[in-house]
Amino acid sequence: xxxxxADVLDALNNNQPVVALxxxxxxxxxxxxxxxxxxxxxxxxIREAGATPATIAMMNGAIKIGLTDAELTTLAESxxxxxxxxRDFAYLLASKKLGATTVAGTLLAASMAGIRVFATxxxxxxxxxxxxxxxxxxxxxxxxxxxxxxxxxxxxxILDIGKTLEYLETKGVEVLGYxxxxxxxxxxxxxxxxxxxxxxxxxxxAALMHAKFDSGIDGGxxxxxxxxxxxxxxxxxINAAIDQAxxxxxxxxxxxxxxxPFLLDAIKTIxxxxxxxxxxxxxxxxxxxxxxxxxAYTP
Numbered sequence: 001x002x003x004x005x006a007d008v009l010d011a012l013n014n015n016q017p018v019v020a021l022x023x024x025x026x027x028x029x030x031x032x033x034x035x036x037x038x039x040x041x042x043x044x045x046i047r048e049a050g051a052t053p054a055t056i057a058m059m060n061g062a063i064k065i066g067l068t069d070a071e072l073t074t075l076a077e078s079x080x081x082x083x084x085x086x087r088d089f090a091y092l093l094a095s096k097k098l099g100a101t102t103v104a105g106t107l108l109a110a111s112m113a114g115i116r117v118f119a120t121x122x123x124x125x126x127x128x129x130x131x132x133x134x135x136x137x138x139x140x141x142x143x144x145x146x147x148x149x150x151x152x153x154x155x156x157x158i159l160d161i162g163k164t165l166e167y168l169e170t171k172g173v174e175v176l177g178y179x180x181x182x183x184x185x186x187x188x189x190x191x192x193x194x195x196x197x198x199x200x201x202x203x204x205x206a207a208l209m210h211a212k213f214d215s216g217i218d219g220g221x222x223x224x225x226x227x228x229x230x231x232x233x234x235x236x237x238i239n240a241a242i243d244q245a246x247x248x249x250x251x252x253x254x255x256x257x258x259x260x261p262f263l264l265d266a267i268k269t270i271x272x273x274x275x276x277x278x279x280x281x282x283x284x285x286x287x288x289x290x291x292x293x294x295x296a297y298t299p
Contacts (some may be wrong), residue, residue, distance in 0.1 A: 051291040082100070119289075131158055152224065206297035
């Protein structure tokens with residue numbers, strides 16, 4: 001069921017640092033060839049920091065732990081890729097269809113493979129109005145189950161950040177601020193909410209990971225890594241764009257799994273592409289920090 005790229009398997013067998021990467025950002029986040037360029041750049045950043053990248057996807061009835069360049073290209077070029085969260089794994093394995101792992105799917109696969117660090121853009125969460133719709137991302141539940149440290153720029157501010165943090169607290173997930181006291185809101189460096197603990201070095205985060213995982217405490221942890229200041233967006237501008245996008249979604253009765261991609265595309269249009277540029281910058285920064293944590297975590 002698990003098929004390892006040779007360098008990933010070698011790194012894991014020799015207790016060397018590995019960083020997991022999701023693949024929906026390739027298949028659903030960007031058009032070709034920009035998606036392939038980003039995938040290669042992110043993997044290169046991780047290698048340069050001393051870790052091995054493991055982009056995860058579903059192909060030919062297997063969970064691929066690490067993709068060759070040819071497989072990255074296939075994922076980037078194909079217009080028939082299904083998003084792969086936990087509920088989709090059995091179907092995709094049985095049907096042998098192409099699947100790009102979501103944050104939840106990547107968390108599950110990384111845990112199965114023994115990878116303890118995962119870099120993504122932003123975590124899913126509780127949607128606005130989630131107390132009525134029960135629209136809550138599987139990302140949160142999987143993070144509470146799997147012993148993996150997820151490095152993200154917080155959660156997208158299209159979500160209900162307060163309820164998302166309450167959900168994580170209920171599930172016992174530590175929310176760590178990397179060099180910050182405040183929880184970042186993806187496009188912006190801060191939000192009105194504080195993190196559980198501030199840690200300022202990769203070594204400090206690695207020490208906490210060892211304390212949790214080695215003692216048998218279940219579940220993962222979230223490393224909230226703010227977008228670099230040079231790429232952060234103006235809070236008033238992005239909040240206005242989000243409010244407009246939410247109104248458009250309501251007018252068109254867009255709900256469920258369609259709402260996040262709709263909102264992100266609408267925000268990109270409203271901000272004249274500035275939100276996309278911010279997304280790319282924070283993904284690369286998260287990969288860098290994740291690699292540093294993986295190196296510090298690995299003896």
